[in-house]
Amino acid sequence: MKKLLAVLLALTLVLSMSAVAFAAEDGKITIWTWDPNFNIASMKIGADMYHVDHPDVEIEIQEVQSEDIETAVAQAAVAGDLSTLPDIMLCQDNSFQKMVINYPEVYTDITDKYDFEGFGEAKAAYSTVEGRHYGIPFDAGTVVAAYRTDYLAEAGYTVADLTDITWTEFAEKAKEIKEKTGKPVFCTQAGSGDWILIMIQSCGASMFTEEGAVNLKDNEAIKAAITVYADLVKQGIILETNSWDEMIGTLANGSVCGTFNGCWILGSIMATADQSGKWDITNLPSLEGIEGATHYSNNGGSSWAITQGTDVDLALDFMQLYRNVDFYNAILPTTSAIATFAPAKEAPNYTAVNEFMGSPVFATIVEYGMSVPSNITGAYYYDARNAMATAITNYINGADLDSELAQAEDTVNFAMGF
Amino acid sequence: MTSSATGEKIKRVLMYAFLVIMSFISVFPLYWCFVSAFNTSQEVLGGKLVPGGHLAENIQHLMEQQQVFTALKNSFVNTLLVVVLSLTCCSLAGYGFEIYHDKWKDRVLGILMLSMMVPFVALMVPMFQMFSAMGLLNKYIGFVLPSISTPFLIMLFRSNARAFPKEIIEAARVDGLNEIQIFFRMFVPTMRPTYAAAATITFMNSWNSFLWPRVIMKTNESITMPMLVNNLTTGYIIDYGVVMAGVTICTLPTVIIFFFLQKSFTEAIAGSVK
Numbered sequence: 001m002k003k004l005l006a007v008l009l010a011l012t013l014v015l016s017m018s019a020v021a022f023a024a025e026d027g028k029i030t031i032w033t034w035d036p037n038f039n040i041a042s043m044k045i046g047a048d049m050y051h052v053d054h055p056d057v058e059i060e061i062q063e064v065q066s067e068d069i070e071t072a073v074a075q076a077a078v079a080g081d082l083s084t085l086p087d088i089m090l091c092q093d094n095s096f097q098k099m100v101i102n103y104p105e106v107y108t109d110i111t112d113k114y115d116f117e118g119f120g121e122a123k124a125a126y127s128t129v130e131g132r133h134y135g136i137p138f139d140a141g142t143v144v145a146a147y148r149t150d151y152l153a154e155a156g157y158t159v160a161d162l163t164d165i166t167w168t169e170f171a172e173k174a175k176e177i178k179e180k181t182g183k184p185v186f187c188t189q190a191g192s193g194d195w196i197l198i199m200i201q202s203c204g205a206s207m208f209t210e211e212g213a214v215n216l217k218d219n220e221a222i223k224a225a226i227t228v229y230a231d232l233v234k235q236g237i238i239l240e241t242n243s244w245d246e247m248i249g250t251l252a253n254g255s256v257c258g259t260f261n262g263c264w265i266l267g268s269i270m271a272t273a274d275q276s277g278k279w280d281i282t283n284l285p286s287l288e289g290i291e292g293a294t295h296y297s298n299n300g301g302s303s304w305a306i307t308q309g310t311d312v313d314l315a316l317d318f319m320q321l322y323r324n325v326d327f328y329n330a331i332l333p334t335t336s337a338i339a340t341f342a343p344a345k346e347a348p349n350y351t352a353v354n355e356f357m358g359s360p361v362f363a364t365i366v367e368y369g370m371s372v373p374s375n376i377t378g379a380y381y382y383d384a385r386n387a388m389a390t391a392i393t394n395y396i397n398g399a400d401l402d403s404e405l406a407q408a409e410d411t412v413n414f415a416m417g418f
Numbered sequence: 419m420t421s422s423a424t425g426e427k428i429k430r431v432l433m434y435a436f437l438v439i440m441s442f443i444s445v446f447p448l449y450w451c452f453v454s455a456f457n458t459s460q461e462v463l464g465g466k467l468v469p470g471g472h473l474a475e476n477i478q479h480l481m482e483q484q485q486v487f488t489a490l491k492n493s494f495v496n497t498l499l500v501v502v503l504s505l506t507c508c509s510l511a512g513y514g515f516e517i518y519h520d521k522w523k524d525r526v527l528g529i530l531m532l533s534m535m536v537p538f539v540a541l542m543v544p545m546f547q548m549f550s551a552m553g554l555l556n557k558y559i560g561f562v563l564p565s566i567s568t569p570f571l572i573m574l575f576r577s578n579a580r581a582f583p584k585e586i587i588e589a590a591r592v593d594g595l596n597e598i599q600i601f602f603r604m605f606v607p608t609m610r611p612t613y614a615a616a617a618t619i620t621f622m623n624s625w626n627s628f629l630w631p632r633v634i635m636k637t638n639e640s641i642t643m644p645m646l647v648n649n650l651t652t653g654y655i656i657d658y659g660v661v662m663a664g665v666t667i668c669t670l671p672t673v674i675i676f677f678f679l680q681k682s683f684t685e686a687i688a689g690s691v692k
Contacts, residue, residue, distance in 0.1 A: 063638055267655035
């Protein structure tokens with residue numbers, strides 16, 4: 001029995017030692033990311049480009065879902081063993097600050113090691129904690145308002161009429177469009193809260209103060225956004241669907257005049273080949289009477305993190321790709337991944353007229369991205385978003401907005417332990 | 419015709435109508451899933467209910483995006499190991515609890531049953547740490563170990579063992595068979611329907627298992643079918659035709675197993691409830 005135990009212990013020791021040796025192996029980069037058509041496809045193209053000058057470096061790309069990466073980081077940090085983590089991993093922008101704040105031992109501070117010039121300020125801010133950079137920006141979640149031009153024409157409008165307008169102006173025009181076409185102008189998933197966040201970020205407002213305190217009940221931007229949104233829902237200008245799939249269905253079936261969301265929504269729109277030439281994009285309406293209101297915002301997107309304890313120099317050398325215009329030009333046609341690196345807008349695939357949309361939409365989106373105000377996500381972003389979504393639903397159903405937001409703020413404070 | 423005969427007839431019609439509606443509700447999602455595997459994403463979103471001609475295209479896209487054969491192989495190996503090992507282990511335990519019955523064993527069984535109340539998510543992190551320390555991540559054995567002994571299967575075998583005549587055991591002992599021989603030669607052949615039911619339940623649970631493999635299977639080479647299907651729905655753009663092709667491939671084995679073993683399954687479940 002003792003012998004058996006000794007053999008087992010020795011075996012475990014050898015296995016764990018070989019695992020450490022594996023992680024520290026020179027000339028190998030392990031990457032965790034999700035979405036084979038988007039992030040993985042982009043990384044594969046990047047790996048091929050990197051191999052031209054570095055043929056000996058082995059690059060292994062593993063498909064791991066976003067939540068699984070977060071769980072793995074938490075497990076590794078709790079266990080105090082970072083060897084189970086890869087060298088480079090993707091992180092949702094809205095979760096980035098939360099992960100760095102909770103597990104600082106996992107993420108490498110790359111402030112002085114990587115050049116952030118050229119990246120959109122708001123984008124880089126997602127992976128910045130207390131003025132230090134922990135992430136390399138990747139894809140844009142820049143918000144676009146996408147419209148069916150044929151439906152607008154039916155109502156006597158063009159996309160230009162809906163550009164650089166306020167939400168009040170939008171409501172007037174949208175009412176007429178709805179009357180003439182018989183279709184809601186926008187669609188969104190009920191109870192998600194994303195649209196309110198898009199609207200408040202367009203004013204540079206956040207659900208949290210810079211000190212990290214929750215800021216819902218006295219937030220004028222949130223109140224204005226919810227009032228506008230609820231009014232449009234009640235008028236039937238915005239169609240609320242029960243699920244994301246149903247929302248995509250309304251776009252595919254042509255039962256709405258458009259949508260506004262992160263630019264990645266264009267992928268789903270462009271998948272409907274029979275609607276080619278019938279869409280165009282513009283910026284989103286701005287909130288009236290709110291200081292700092294713009295026509296630009298962000299929803300979604302992600303950035304790359306480099307794990308501590310790995311060969312950081314090698315990982316950073318590889319990640320120089322994300323400052324390379326040729327890389328962004330190469331990944332655009334197959335992945336539709338849009339850069340947050342300003343010089344990319346001059347790349348040939350960005351300046352070319354997009355066949356489906358009938359304009360150089362990708363260059364336009366990079367341009368929009370540079371004007372997006374930054375916001376604070378903090379460690380309790382999703383708690384605040386969910387609490388606010390409940391407040392929105394209750395307000396639409398007739399509850400008082402101030403007391404609903406006060407309730408939401410209490411809920412988040414409770415989650416934060418106050 | 420008498421009024422009672424008419425009443426009987428109405429009752430029967432209502433019963434059949436109810437059964438037809440319930441069958442439709444049960445079968446429709448499966449039908450829709452299979453049909454959608456033949457359609458494009460846009461057709462699926464449009465609610466097309468007849469099969470189109472895009473199955474090959476959907477499967478081709480699925481193969482391009484995911485390692486389908488690797489996932490199928492992993493799911494089959496994992497499931498087979500779990501079925502064989504858990505049936506052996508749990509039937510021995512169930513038999514032991516019933517045949518060598520005493521009050522202490524009842525208490526042990528009570529504690530086992532109590533463990534059914536602990537949700538898996540509460541055990542996940544410590545189990546991950548343990549398996550990680552033992553070097554069992556990304557390995558078949560890592561998947562199989564936590565499923566070998568389940569309180570539900572032990573209870574199923576124990577309940578069904580009650581119907582096993584004790585006189586046969588006495589007679590076998592007189593004839594000179596030892597306890598292990600009695601189990602394998604007398605008990606196992608008699609309990610075939612119970613084994614079939616247990617195999618069906620274990621197969622379905624193991625094949626559809628998602629959370630645990632997601633925690634411990636960290637490489638693309640160790641992915642299972644449910645993980646593969648999940649991967650198809652997490653991108654910015656979801657191709658619903660491809661998703662449905664993936665779901666169909668993932669569902670077929672359980673459907674086939676259930677069709678083959680459904681008679682024994684219902685018999686054994688009815689037996690355990692008696």
